[in-house]
Amino acid sequence: MKYSASTGAQFSNVNFDGTAEFNEAVFEGEAWFGAAHFTSDAGFREAVFARGASFDWATVHGHALFSAVVFKGSLGFRGTRFADTASFRWTVFEDHAAFDEAVFDGDAEFNEAVFRSNAQFLLMVVKGDANFRRVVFEHVAQIGPLACRQKLRLTGAVFSTAVTIEAAVQHLDCQRTHWASTAALRLRHASVDLTDAVLEYPVSIAAQTTPFIVTWHGRGVLDEDGLKKAPVRVLSLRGVDAAHLVLSDIDLSACRFAGTVHLDQLRLEGHCPLAALPHGWHRRRGVPVRWTQRQTLAEEVQWRTARATARSGWILAPDPRGPVPLEPTALAPVYRALRKAFEDAKNEPGAADFYYGEMEMRRNDRHTPWAERFLLGLYWAVSGYGLRATRALGWLLAAMAATIVLMMGLGLPDTPARPYSPGAGVIGKQDPRLHAAFPDRFTGARAHKAADVVINSVVFRSSGQDLTTAGRYTEMASRLAEPVLLALALLAVRGRVKR
Structure with a gap:
């Protein structure tokens, strides 16, 4: 039915049995459908509302079709109930x-x-998907608080002015969303995809810890019934210019950082955990090993999971069936950029994990020269790239114990140095000698002397004791290696406590 009304149209509290068709209708005056009851579909395709229109507290049991409608005046859908899909595709809201x-x-x-x-969506609830693909918001200052049990899609949407978005959703799709001004997103339970989003001005994304409450006009708490409780997560920053992005209390354990522009300028506030390494003990070539916990990129976890030599425990990491795993060559710059971001924020302990990840990627990169990989492997084994104090201290204690044993067995003489005989034609003293049987060399007194040599070697000092030739070489080696191990341990401690 093509309907035309030159004056006001009053359909408040009207019961429409069957399909109600107002397609291509023209309402030149105000149109009132408040508390109307549509038992089936309600069709208003390509209708024109020249002045105000009200559908407040109406109920539509079928499809509500408002596609390509033009609302020139103010519009109200306050408290309206849509029992099925409601379509406002291509609709223009001029007021x-x-x-x-x-x-x-x-x-x-x-x-x-x-x-x-402006438009208001206070306490709006969508039990299916809320689709705002390629929508243009020219003067909308706030969206929400609203709840969406499934996906809220802002794909390709354009926000021309500053906006605040408050939503409790399971998934928020912001791929290619364009923010032409500042924006603040306060979210609950959401998994956010920001792939290729355009941020011209600062945009902040924060986790809302408590349910949204609206006090305006006495309204109450947003209905989150049916939503699964989950931490707010960002799944991808690929293609985003992170120079304008601030994340607060966001779970980044599954976030894809590769391809982010200006990643070194990303700001992370509050608790923003990244992916974790497998817990507990595992076997590597039959040897029990334990992964030291650190902040890890989801891309690294995926790469390790996909390797043919993947260690036990990595199968619990993020799903490896996602995008093709990136190689260490591509991941090292990502770690480097995040390290710089944390260093610029004066968070040295946080930056340490990203330095470790960068070095791991360089060590495992097949394009790195073998000599460099060997040195990196040695650096990793001795001290965890200068970040694992217990590893360096373990090697230091092992080196000290080995030095003590060598000194007792080969380095401490039992015959003092004696001058050469006058007829030998040599000026000076003979080298001290060790004549005792091998089992007799390991005594408490000799252990005390050996410990004195080792302690002096750790602080790069000579003990001043007479030593055999083997003892002198052992002392030289210990004076070189043990201070280095001590310095690496102190460096690791400093890296964890420096601010």
Whole structure:
């Protein structure tokens, strides 16, 4: 039915049995459908509302079709109940539009709509998907608080002015979303995909720890029934210019950082955990090993999981069936950029994990020269790249114990140095000698002397004791190696406590 009304149209509290068709209708005056009851579909495709329109507290049991509608005046869908899909595709909202407390039992479709003025979505609940693909928000200052049990899609949407988005959703799709001004996203339970989003001004994403409460006009708490409780996560920053991005209390354990622009300028505030390494003890070539916990990129976890030599425990990491794993060559710059971001924020302990990850990628990179890989492997084995104090101290204690044993067995003489005989034609003294049987060399007195040599070697001092030739070489080696191991241990401690 093509409907035309030159004056106001009053359908408040009207019960529409069967399909109600107002397709291509023209309402030149105000249109009132408040508390109307549509028992089946309600069709308003390509209708024109020249002045205000109200559908407050109406109920639509079938499909609500408002595609390509033009609302020139203010619009109200406050408290409206849509029992099935509601479509506002290609619709133009030229004046204020209010969807406060509206309930969509199915999907809410706003794809390619245009909001030329402000719009309100206070306490709106969508039990299906809320689709705002390629929507243009010209003067919308706030979206939400709203709840969406499935996906809230802002793919390709454009926000021309500063906006605050408050939402409790399971998944928020912001791929290619364009923020032409500042924006603040306060989210609950959401997994956010920011792939290729455009940020012209600062954009912050923060986790909301408590349910959203609206006190305006006496309204209450946002209904989150049906939403699974989960930490707010960011899944991808690929293609995003992170120079304008601030993340607060966001779970980054599954986030893809590779391909992010200006990653070294990303700001992380609060608790933003990254992927963790496998816990507990595992076997490597039959030898029990334990992974030291550190902040890890999801891309590294995926790469290790996909390797043919993947260690036990990595199978618990993020799903390896996702994108093709990146090689260490591509991951080392990502770690380097994150390390710089933390260093610029004066968070040296946090930057240490990213330095470790960078060195790990360089050590495992097949394109790195073998000599460099060997040195990196040695650096890793001795001290964990100068970040594992217990490893360096373990090697130091082992070196000291070995030095003591060598000194007792070969280095401490039992015959003092004696001058050469006058007829020998040699000036000076003979080398001290060790004549005792091998088992008799390991006594408490000799252990005390050997310990004195070792302690002096650790602080790069000579003990001043007479030593055999083997003892002198052993002391020289210990004076070189043991201070280095001590310095590496101190460096690791400093890296964890420096601010």
